[in-house]
Amino acid sequence: MSTKKLWGGRFAESTEQWVDQFGASIPFDQQLAKQDLEGSLAHVKMLKKTEILPAADADAIVAGLESLQKQLAAGELEFTIQNEDIHMNLEAILAEQIGPVAGKLHTARSRNDQVATDFHLYVKQQIPAVIEELKALQKVLIDMAEANVETIMPGYTHLQHAQPISYAHYLLAYFDMFQRDIERFEFNMKHTDILPLGAAALAGTTFPIDREFSAQELGFGDVYHNSLDAVSDRDFALEFLSNASIMMMHFSRFCEEIILWCSYEFNYLELSDQFSTGSSIMPQKKNADMAELIRGKSGRVYGDLMGLLTVMKSLPLAYNKDMQEDKEGVFDTVKTVMPSIKIFTQMLATATIKKEHMAQATRNDFSNATELADYLASKGIPFREAHAIVGKLVLKGLETETNLQDIPLAEYKQISPLIEEGVYHDLQSEVAVERRNSLGGTGFKQIKQNIDRAKQLWQA
Numbered sequence: 001m002s003t004k005k006l007w008g009g010r011f012a013e014s015t016e017q018w019v020d021q022f023g024a025s026i027p028f029d030q031q032l033a034k035q036d037l038e039g040s041l042a043h044v045k046m047l048k049k050t051e052i053l054p055a056a057d058a059d060a061i062v063a064g065l066e067s068l069q070k071q072l073a074a075g076e077l078e079f080t081i082q083n084e085d086i087h088m089n090l091e092a093i094l095a096e097q098i099g100p101v102a103g104k105l106h107t108a109r110s111r112n113d114q115v116a117t118d119f120h121l122y123v124k125q126q127i128p129a130v131i132e133e134l135k136a137l138q139k140v141l142i143d144m145a146e147a148n149v150e151t152i153m154p155g156y157t158h159l160q161h162a163q164p165i166s167y168a169h170y171l172l173a174y175f176d177m178f179q180r181d182i183e184r185f186e187f188n189m190k191h192t193d194i195l196p197l198g199a200a201a202l203a204g205t206t207f208p209i210d211r212e213f214s215a216q217e218l219g220f221g222d223v224y225h226n227s228l229d230a231v232s233d234r235d236f237a238l239e240f241l242s243n244a245s246i247m248m249m250h251f252s253r254f255c256e257e258i259i260l261w262c263s264y265e266f267n268y269l270e271l272s273d274q275f276s277t278g279s280s281i282m283p284q285k286k287n288a289d290m291a292e293l294i295r296g297k298s299g300r301v302y303g304d305l306m307g308l309l310t311v312m313k314s315l316p317l318a319y320n321k322d323m324q325e326d327k328e329g330v331f332d333t334v335k336t337v338m339p340s341i342k343i344f345t346q347m348l349a350t351a352t353i354k355k356e357h358m359a360q361a362t363r364n365d366f367s368n369a370t371e372l373a374d375y376l377a378s379k380g381i382p383f384r385e386a387h388a389i390v391g392k393l394v395l396k397g398l399e400t401e402t403n404l405q406d407i408p409l410a411e412y413k414q415i416s417p418l419i420e421e422g423v424y425h426d427l428q429s430e431v432a433v434e435r436r437n438s439l440g441g442t443g444f445k446q447i448k449q450n451i452d453r454a455k456q457l458w459q460a
Contacts, residue, residue, distance in 0.1 A: 199230035304329030
């Protein structure tokens with residue numbers, strides 16, 4: 001393959017090999033080979049349509065590019081540091097295979113709009129794949145919620161028992177988090193689905209190009225309407241990394257709770273052996289390592305976001321070599337989040353739910369204290385006074401190891417003669433959950449309605 005610089009005409013001296021190695025992007029941007037060939041095919045077809053290139057020349061280039069696509073798929077292409085990046089590597093290979101006519105491919109195009117086009121295509125192709133994996137997870141959450149509407153567990157604030165809730169209600173909270181992630185990625189697509197090709201280096205071109213045709217060939221919904229913006233914009237990539245970071249934060253929270261729920265102290269869940277590991281020294285250990293690893297990988301994705309934000313900070317218009325650093329973080333994030341979602345989905349789907357342990361945790365605590373305060377308020381006692389009364393009962397209960405549902409009716413009568421036997425019904429955790437049917441609450445009717453809503457969102 002030729003290693004003469006395609007831009008070398010203005011230079012009298014060549015760079016040293018170690019300088020080439022430092023400046024080259026081919027070690028990582030070869031991942032854009034597929035997109036680069038797609039962009040080049042659309043470009044040369046546009047050059048033929050507009051008669052900027054003779055039909056015979058364009059057809060020869062098209063045939064050469066299609067041949068390169070087949071060679072790429074077969075793993076037959078080799079790239080060199082000397083040709084710097086994926087664009088010049090592919091053009092050099094094309095020239096070797098079809099001759100000097102390959103040099104006409106770059107007519108009315110710059111590497112600036114070329115790389116931006118490749119990057120847009122890459123992110124545009126990744127977003128639907130991420131959404132598809134999130135949808136698969138949402139289906140698992142819906143199925144698990146349907147099977148656990150009446151599974152009772154403690155709800156927490158400050159990691160302290162707060163009020164009993166349905167496990168289905170807990171699962172659907174994450175459904176909604178991931179739904180917002182999906183919607184953010186869908187909006188991300190709006191800014192990714194814009195074609196930079198035709199902006200050339202920064203100022204457009206004197207050739208009579210047809211950018212709308214190129215956009216149609218590549219499946220873009222719009223083109224950039226400012227050539228400076230076209231080659232310098234990386235907002236779409238920042239949005240992708242930001243969305244991925246928020247999504248990984250959701251996974252990290254979910255994983256943290258799974259790790260807690262699997263501990264002896266909670267014992268609400270048990271992960272399948274497929275997603276657990278042991279200890280090299282402690283035979284009894286069953287570690288939730290996959291959940292821990294996904295939790296940890298959130299930091300990796302955050303780093304990718306901060307890296308690109310820092311690269312783009314203070315860059316003057318239009319293109320700068322700094323922007324060569326824009327891709328590796330995105331590649332890394334894609335390679336991180338895709339297996340993370342897949343593994344998490346299967347890990348959750350195969351977990352064993354310890355329903356009785358969950359329910360029992362709500363019977364030997366004071367998470368029904370609000371139920372008693374509400375009961376007293378329903379009897380005409382001001383809620384603040386009821387709150388204080390129940391607080392004293394909880395303090396006494398802690399001292400005597402007596403739960404609220406175990407206090408004799410006679411003692412309740414001393415608080416108010418209006419308290420009746422029905423108070424014990426209201427203090428049952430199952431009843432406490434079932435009765436909370438305010439919109440968005442944990443009541444069974446509300447949960448069933450929310451499951452129907454989740455199904456509609458999932459099918460949309």
